[in-house]
Amino acid sequence: MTTIINEHRAAGQSIGFVPTMGALHDGHMTLLREAKKENDITVVSVFVNPLQFGPDEDFDAYPRDIDADQSLVARIDIDYLFHPTSEEMYPKQDITLTVGRLAAVLEGAKRPGHFDGVVTVVNKLFNIIKPDRAYFGKKDAQQLAIIEAMVDDFNHDIEIIGIDIVREEDGLAKSSRNVYLTDEERLEAVALYNSLLLAKELIDGGETQTAVIEEEIIRYITSYSSGTVDEVAIYQYPELIKVDKLEGQCFISLAVKFSKARLIDNMIIGGL
Amino acid sequence: MTTIINEHRAAGQSIGFVPTMGALHDGHMTLLREAKKENDITVVSVFVNPLQFGPDEDFDAYPRDIDADQSLVARIDIDYLFHPTSEEMYPKQDITLTVGRLAAVLEGAKRPGHFDGVVTVVNKLFNIIKPDRAYFGKKDAQQLAIIEAMVDDFNHDIEIIGIDIVREEDGLAKSSRNVYLTDEERLEAVALYNSLLLAKELIDGGETQTAVIEEEIIRYITSYSSGTVDEVAIYQYPELIKVDKLEGQCFISLAVKFSKARLIDNMIIGGL
Numbered sequence: 001m002t003t004i005i006n007e008h009r010a011a012g013q014s015i016g017f018v019p020t021m022g023a024l025h026d027g028h029m030t031l032l033r034e035a036k037k038e039n040d041i042t043v044v045s046v047f048v049n050p051l052q053f054g055p056d057e058d059f060d061a062y063p064r065d066i067d068a069d070q071s072l073v074a075r076i077d078i079d080y081l082f083h084p085t086s087e088e089m090y091p092k093q094d095i096t097l098t099v100g101r102l103a104a105v106l107e108g109a110k111r112p113g114h115f116d117g118v119v120t121v122v123n124k125l126f127n128i129i130k131p132d133r134a135y136f137g138k139k140d141a142q143q144l145a146i147i148e149a150m151v152d153d154f155n156h157d158i159e160i161i162g163i164d165i166v167r168e169e170d171g172l173a174k175s176s177r178n179v180y181l182t183d184e185e186r187l188e189a190v191a192l193y194n195s196l197l198l199a200k201e202l203i204d205g206g207e208t209q210t211a212v213i214e215e216e217i218i219r220y221i222t223s224y225s226s227g228t229v230d231e232v233a234i235y236q237y238p239e240l241i242k243v244d245k246l247e248g249q250c251f252i253s254l255a256v257k258f259s260k261a262r263l264i265d266n267m268i269i270g271g272l
Numbered sequence: 273m274t275t276i277i278n279e280h281r282a283a284g285q286s287i288g289f290v291p292t293m294g295a296l297h298d299g300h301m302t303l304l305r306e307a308k309k310e311n312d313i314t315v316v317s318v319f320v321n322p323l324q325f326g327p328d329e330d331f332d333a334y335p336r337d338i339d340a341d342q343s344l345v346a347r348i349d350i351d352y353l354f355h356p357t358s359e360e361m362y363p364k365q366d367i368t369l370t371v372g373r374l375a376a377v378l379e380g381a382k383r384p385g386h387f388d389g390v391v392t393v394v395n396k397l398f399n400i401i402k403p404d405r406a407y408f409g410k411k412d413a414q415q416l417a418i419i420e421a422m423v424d425d426f427n428h429d430i431e432i433i434g435i436d437i438v439r440e441e442d443g444l445a446k447s448s449r450n451v452y453l454t455d456e457e458r459l460e461a462v463a464l465y466n467s468l469l470l471a472k473e474l475i476d477g478g479e480t481q482t483a484v485i486e487e488e489i490i491r492y493i494t495s496y497s498s499g500t501v502d503e504v505a506i507y508q509y510p511e512l513i514k515v516d517k518l519e520g521q522c523f524i525s526l527a528v529k530f531s532k533a534r535l536i537d538n539m540i541i542g543g544l
Contacts, residue, residue, distance in 0.1 A: 002429055010284060094421040095391055098368045119367055127427040149366040155399040157274055 001082050005043075005130050013040035017131035019122060022046040023063040023176035024072050027166040031135040032078055034163055043129050044073055045082040047089065052117030063176055082129070089124060097123065099146055102240050106142050106233060106253055107264065118143060119150045126156055133159045137166070139173050141251050141266045145238035165265070167193065173265045180261035188225035189263060192254055195220040196267040199252055203269060208246045210234040217254065227256040227263075237268060273354050277315075277402050285312035289403035291394060294318040295335040295448035296344050299438040303407040304350055306435055315401050316345055317354040319361065324389030335448055354401070361396060369395065371418055374512050378414050378505060378525055379536065390415060391422045398428055406430055411437045411445050413523050413538045417510035437537070439465065445537045452533035460497035461535060464526050467492040468539040471524055475541060480518045482506040489526065499528040499535075509540060 008015060016039030018031045028044075035042045046069050053059035066083060073081050096116070099108065103115040126134065136144045144162050151160055166174045171193035172186075181189055195217040202213055217232045235242055237251040251268045280287060288311030290303045300316075307314045318341050325331035338355060345353050368388070371380065375387040398406065408416045416434050423432055438446045443465035444458075453461055467489040474485055489504045508515055509523040523540045 006429070009281070012282060091424070093425055094372050094374050094418075095425045096370045096372060098370060100366050100368060102366050124425075124427045127429065130429070146366075152363075153365055153367045153396075155396045157278070157399065157402070 001080075001084075001128055004080065005128070008041050009130060014132045015039055015130065016042045017125070017129045017134045018042070018044045019125050019134065019136075020044060020046055021048045021062065021176070022069050023065065023179075024069045025174045025176060025178075027137055027139065027174040029072065029076065030166045031137060031163050032073070032076060034161070035133065035135050036076065036078065038133060038161075039131075041079045043080045043082055043131070044078055045084075045125055045129070047082075047084055047121065047125075049089075049117055049121040050086055051090070051120050052114050054111055054113060057111070063179060082125075089121065093120075096120070099149075102142070102146050102149055105235065105240050105242065106231065107140075107255070108142060108146075110231070110255070115143070115146050119146060122147055123150065123154065123156075126158060131158055133161055135161050135163055138162045138268065139165045139175070139264065139266065141237065141253065141268070142240060145240055148238060171197075173263070175263065177261050177263065181258055181263075182260075185226065185258045185261070188227065189256075189258070191221045191225040191227070192256055192263060192265040194224070196252060196254065196265060200267065200269070203246065210244055210246060210250075213252070217252070221254075221256060225256070225258075227258050230255040230257050230262060273352075273356075273400055276352065277400070280313050281402060286404045287311055287402065288314045289397070289401045289406045290314070290316045291397050291406065291408075292316060292318055293320045293334065293448070294341050295337065295451075296341045297446045297448060299409055299411065299446040301344065301348065302438045303409060303435050304345070304348060306433070307405065307407050308348065308350065310405060310433075311403075313351045315352045315354055315403070316350055317356075317397055317401070319354075319356055319393065319397075321361075321389055321393040322358055323362070323392050324386050326383055326385060329383070335451060354397075361393065365392075368392070371421075374414070374418050374421055377507065377512050377514065378503065379412075379527070380414060380418075382503070382527070387415070387418050391418060394419055395422065395426065395428075398430060403430055405433055407433050407435055409437065410434045410540065411447070411536065411538065413509065413525065413540070414512060417512055420510060443469075445535070447535065449533050449535065453530055453535075454532075457498065457530045457533070460499065461528075461530070463493045463497040463499070464528055464535060464537040466496070468524060468526065468537060472539060472541070475518065482516055482518060482522075485518075485524070489524070493526075493528060497528070497530075499530050502527040502529050502534060 016035030018035050020028050048062050097120045099115040108115045148160050170190045172189050199213050214232045218229050234252050237249050251266050253266045255264045288307030290307050320334050369392045371387040380387050420432050442462045444461050471485050486504045490501050504526050506524050509521050523538050525538045527536045
């Protein structure tokens with residue numbers, strides 16, 4: 001991969017990069033199409049990164065289908081699919097990366113070590129692929145904020161581009177984990193998005209107390225689905241600071257547990 | 273710096289890099305001459321990195337003389353001297369780097385956090401300068417091993433080149449900290465190198481017990497100088513594993529305290 005990349009860079013070609021854990025869906029394809037549009041060469045990586053899974057998480061069960069990924073990627077003529085093994089990526093690891101306060105809230109608080117694993121692998125991939133631009137979904141808003149912080153801290157000369165959440169027709173955010181939903185849960189899962197639309201309505205109507213908005217979201221999801229609200233919170237973005245009153249750019253973050261899937265969704269509320 | 277580097281890279285020029293904390297001496301000049309020989313463009317950085325100094329260490333007192341550094345560098349026609357401020361290098365730091373077992377011995381054990389600071393700044397500098405080759409002195413043998421470990425762990429596409437220790441005429445390893453020695457201590461300080469030569473003689477004579485060699489070194493230094501031996505140890509290199517019996521590639525590491533200076537020196541003993 002390094003040799004190939006160096007040839008393209010020597011030829012003065014720009015490189016767009018989309019890191020993924022595979023199980024590619026329309027969300028990823030949107031990132032890839034965007035990368036293809038803006039760069040001479042596009043690289044997608046498929047690597048289920050063991051470091052970002054906790055001991056009780058779904059590393060073994062995480063969906064893997066490299067053949068399906070490959071044919072999806074071929075369909076839009078992506079230049080390279082980089083698919084290393086864990087042994088190639090982690091022959092050993094003497095230096096560890098730790099995300100501070102940005103990982104102490106939201107998903108990071110629920111999944112200790114998760115974002116340390118994310119920045120570890122993304123830093124490695126950035127150095128292997130040497131992209132001009134890298135593309136991340138806004139669905140993982142905390143991840144996007146942390147990647148941007150890493151790029152600043154590490155002086156990576158890479159433009160990070162956040163891409164809007166891609167949704168199913170009914171509004172459910174696309175995710176590799178949606179396959180874990182039962183048929184009934186799949187129908188109910190639209191409640192996540194609808195609760196965010198409800199929140200937006202409240203805010204447009206003048207509501208600024210985050211506690212009130214959060215309460216309404218919980219009431220809605222609990223009424224319209226069998227899911228359990230794991231977290232609903234309103235944070236300043238990208239600082240990831242909790243606020244009592246909407247101010248500046250904020251995002252509403254949701255995590256809801258179904259029988260086998262924990263789904264997340266969010267909405268960014270621009271400068272109020 | 274990023275703009276300049278990108279222009280040189282776009283022009284297909286190779287970049288050699290020598291990171292320093294300034295107070296340049298013949299040791300650095302040797303690194304720079306080597307970098308100049310092997311690359312189209314040579315960059316030296318001068319940055320006294322606050323992160324690699326402990327609270328009780330000599331950060332404030334560390335010798336700084338950018339004008340002297342600049343004229344030395346100009347003398348051999350180095351292309352760029354990169355001299356950022358602490359504010360430019362560390363506007364904030366959300367992600368921290370931690371060196372594991374490799375920092376738990378030798379200098380690292382005496383200076384908690386020191387090598388974490390070293391890899392933090394070198395990783396940043398590598399991403400700013402994007403060198404093909406980076407040059408480090410073998411005097412800081414543990415540092416060299418840790419930098420090489422970081423390059424592997426982070427997949428930096430950079431060749432690390434270790435340069436032999438440069439010595440004064442009497443054998444004292446050149447160091448920015450030698451200016452802290454009194455005139456008398458300066459004369460005695462040659463005992464470090466001489467004790468290493470004595471150790472080599474013992475080894476050439478068949479001695480393999482590291483405890484015996486270490487004892488002889490301590491006896492020598494204590495007899496011929498007013499310095500206090502802070503550490504003498506024989507480790508496998510680059511694994512930094514302590515050994516009782518010489519085996520494979522090892523290095524003998526010394527740290528000796530004088531009134532105001534703590535000097536280090538070492539000798540690599542090749543495959544026995």
